[in-house]
Amino acid sequence: MKLLRYGPAGQEKPGVLDANGQVRSLSALVDDIGGTSLLPERLAHLRSLDLSSLPLVPGVPQQDLRLGPCVAHVGKCICIGLNYADHAAESGMPVPPEPVVFGKWTSALSGPDDAVHIPRGSLKTDWEVELAVVIGQGGSHIAEADAMQHVAGYCVMNDVSERDFQLNRSGTWDKGKGCDSFGPLGPWLVTADEVPNPQALSLWLEVDGHRYQNGSTATMVYQVPFLISYLSRFMSLQPGDVISTGTPPGVGMGQKPPVYLRAGQTMRLGVEGLGIQTQRVVQG
Template identity: 65%
Template sequence: MKLLRYGPSGAEEPGLLDADGNIRDLSGTIADIGGSDISPEGLARLAAIDPASLPKVEGNPRLGACVANTGKFICIGLNYADHAAESGMAVPSEPVIFMKATSAIVGPNDDVLIPRGSQKTDWEVELGIIIGKTAKYVTEAEALDYVAGYCVAHDVSERAFQTERQGQWTKGKSCDTFGPTGPWLVTKDEVADPQNLGMWLTVNGETMQNGSTKTMVYGVTHLVSYLSQFMSLHPGDIISTGTPPGVGMGMKPQRWLKPGDVVELGVDGLGSQKQHVRADG
């Protein structure tokens, strides 16, 4: 299934995408996309519904973030060897973990805002993992039992805030609009191999990133198991798994987003995003 949330920001309704690409309204069935409704049992109940029996949503509504009430937005740094090289950093001996504030989460096609004082706003296409049931001390062998599905995630980053100011990376990753997710939560049964997904990103139509999840240093099952050793993962939590090479920071000369730019990105089978860039305030 491809589950989604549509409607005005803050008032999204749950829906699913049918085989013909139509949005079907799930609001008569569930309150939102999250919590127990994305557990294995909840997803089984949704899968049993004939999409044709649900009201069709007319028009072209705004899409919100594909999962509601995310408690943790966990990101993995330097998880592609070639991206670590372009960043001038070593491949880590364990996953590098940092948090992105959940207030950064927006819909897949919402505007990206360049924060005040920014000179180095950058792009990063990533595979997002969405947790479906509480995971604590899980093994790699059972890790996928705790995954509801996957999504496209855009880990927008302000590099000066991230690496040139005191402290850790969080403040360069958490600005408003720096976490577009979706368009859909694609349930794991529709993703044959999360470690073999092409991913791409363009700026103003020019290809910047063209990679594959097969070059990840630490794969999906390892990351879910690893993180669960340090913290409980809860339904709706998002793990953004790192980016392939081609970010602005790694270019010579470096390139940064500016107002008026248009960023498009996607992951095979998970849909695509399109964001217009503008100044914040």
């Protein structure tokens, strides 16, 4: 299933994409796409439905029908840094002996095609296409062998980053990662049953038609089952939590010389089987 949220910002309603690429309403069945609606038994019930019997939502998704972030009321958005060895190299940093963990404020999450705002005073706003994992069944101290049973599904995230705020302003990375609009999420949450191997997905990103990132989740340093198990040692994972798993090489900071986003540019990015995002860059 491809679960989604449609409508004006802050007023999104739950939906599902049918076989014809049209949106069907889930409002009579779930309050929203997030939290306990992502538990395994709830997803199994939705999968059993005849989608053609559900109300049709007018409009074409990502054209005249806006999509919001595909998960609502995210409790935690946990990000993994330097999780591709070649990206670590382009950043001039060693491959970490354990996953680098940081948070992206949930106020940064936005729709897959919403504008990305360059923060005031920013000269180094950058892009990062990533595979995001959404937790269904929560838990703590999850065994790596059991980790995939805790996944509700997967989606695309653009982990937009302000490099000066992140690296040169003292303290943690978080202040360069959580600016408003820095977390486009979606277009849809693809349930885990439709993604047999999350470590075999291509992912890519273009700016104004120039492809900067072209990688594969096969080259992750720390793969999805390990990340879920590892994170669950330090915090309980809860339904609807989002784990963004790192980016392949090709970010702006890694270009020679570095290239950063400017107002008026357009980013386009995707992960194989999970959809495509398009964002216009504007001055905040």
